[in-house]
Amino acid sequence: MPLDKLIINQFRNIHSANLTFNHKINIIVGANGSGKTSLLEAIYFLGLGRSFRTHLNNRVINYESTEFTLYGEINQQQNILTPIGLKKSHNGDSIVKINGIYAKNLAMLTQYLPIQLITPESHTLLSGSPKNRRAYLDWGVFYHDQHFYHNWARIKRLLKQRNAALKQCKTYKELQVWDNELCHLSELLTVQREAYFNLLMPLVETTLKDFLPDFTISSQFFCGWDKNNKSLQNYLADNFMRDKQLGYTTAGPQKADLRFKINKLPVSDVLSRGQLKLFVYALRLAQGLFLNSMNNKQCVFLIDDFSSELN
Ligand SMILES: Nc1ncnc2c1ncn2[C@@H]1O[C@H](COP(=O)(O)OP(=O)(O)OP(=O)(O)O)[C@@H](O)[C@H]1O
Numbered sequence: 001m002p003l004d005k006l007i008i009n010q011f012r013n014i015h016s017a018n019l020t021f022n023h024k025i026n027i028i029v030g031a032n033g034s035g036k037t038s039l040l041e042a043i044y045f046l047g048l049g050r051s052f053r054t055h056l057n058n059r060v061i062n063y064e065s066t067e068f069t070l071y072g073e074i075n076q077q078q079n080i081l082t083p084i085g086l087k088k089s090h091n092g093d094s095i096v097k098i099n100g101i102y103a104k105n106l107a108m109l110t111q112y113l114p115i116q117l118i119t120p121e122s123h124t125l126l127s128g129s130p131k132n133r134r135a136y137l138d139w140g141v142f143y144h145d146q147h148f149y150h151n152w153a154r155i156k157r158l159l160k161q162r163n164a165a166l167k168q169c170k171t172y173k174e175l176q177v178w179d180n181e182l183c184h185l186s187e188l189l190t191v192q193r194e195a196y197f198n199l200l201m202p203l204v205e206t207t208l209k210d211f212l213p214d215f216t217i218s219s220q221f222f223c224g225w226d227k228n229n230k231s232l233q234n235y236l237a238d239n240f241m242r243d244k245q246l247g248y249t250t251a252g253p254q255k256a257d258l259r260f261k262i263n264k265l266p267v268s269d270v271l272s273r274g275q276l277k278l279f280v281y282a283l284r285l286a287q288g289l290f291l292n293s294m295n296n297k298q299c300v301f302l303i304d305d306f307s308s309e310l311n
């Protein structure tokens with residue numbers, strides 16, 4: 001894996017740890033409550049600037065401390081080390097340093113350490129809401145297409161403004177100022193997502209043949225509205241009264257989904273929980289391999305509770 005070295009201070013129950021990792025596989029063993037998940041959480045935090053267990057950053061600071069620090073050395077290219085460091089305090093302040101230079105915010109970390117996380121709850125990628133599958137897809141588009149993040153962030157802001165405006169406005173005309181830009185960017189985002197989806201799926205299919213050889217699985221990308229039927233602009237105009245009543249926008253890239261089916265039925269209705277987990281492994285592995293082959297970046301696979309994953 002591309003993380004050579006990790007130093008942890010005051011993160012969860014880990015007061016202080018200084019670790020050097022093997023390039024391929026590292027296995028962490030220890031009693032319940034010894035801090036195995038916390039270690040994975042620390043690596044995840046260094047890669048994404050957030051936890052996978054809580055939205056409240058303060059929860060990960062050791063109870064007896066007022067701040068935690070993480071330092072890692074990333075080895076993406078042979079023998080070129082990128083040091084990254086992160087400090088987060090109880091009062092919400094954070095300091096990020098990449099290659100010895102202060103970074104603007106935590107989001108700047110995400111380029112350096114791509115992470116695929118597998119936990120006992122991983123099957124919810126398929127059985128849970130479309131949000132999980134969008135996050136899966138967007139992880140890949142983010143690393144694949146450097147223009148993606150800008151579009152995505154802008155759309156997120158526009159939707160927030162549009163949803164706030166929905167509650168106040170009386171006619172659709174008042175919303176059009178948001179919708180012109182929103183529709184344009186949504187079309188671009190859809191092209192980016194679809195292009196990545198089409199490149200990734202052959203690799204997912206090959207990987208699935210190893211993990212679930214007995215099933216023929218079809219996959220489809222849904223962009224968030226039926227674009228063969230009408231344009232997003234028309235959907236937004238036609239749905240105005242409904243959206244206004246609901247208080248949010250019901251069509252658009254924020255509703256995108258990946259649909260996997262077996263004999264025309266959603267995989268979550270057909271496969272067992274264990275088989276769903278295997279499916280998720282195949283999805284995550286394929287994305288990691290894709291990143292490596294197309295973008296020459298290595299990804300870290302964090303697998304929590306490996307023994308229960310093998311059941
Ligand atoms: N902010 C914190 N400060 C100190 N300790 C904490 C903090 N948050 C959680 N803990 C404790 O850290 C310990 C380690 O938890 P962790 O989930 O990492 O254990 P684990 O080794 O993964 O255990 P299991 O095998 O049961 O999954 C727990 O005892 C937990 O109560």
Ligand SMILES: [Mg+2]
Binds near residue numbers: 036037
């Ligand atoms: Mg654990």
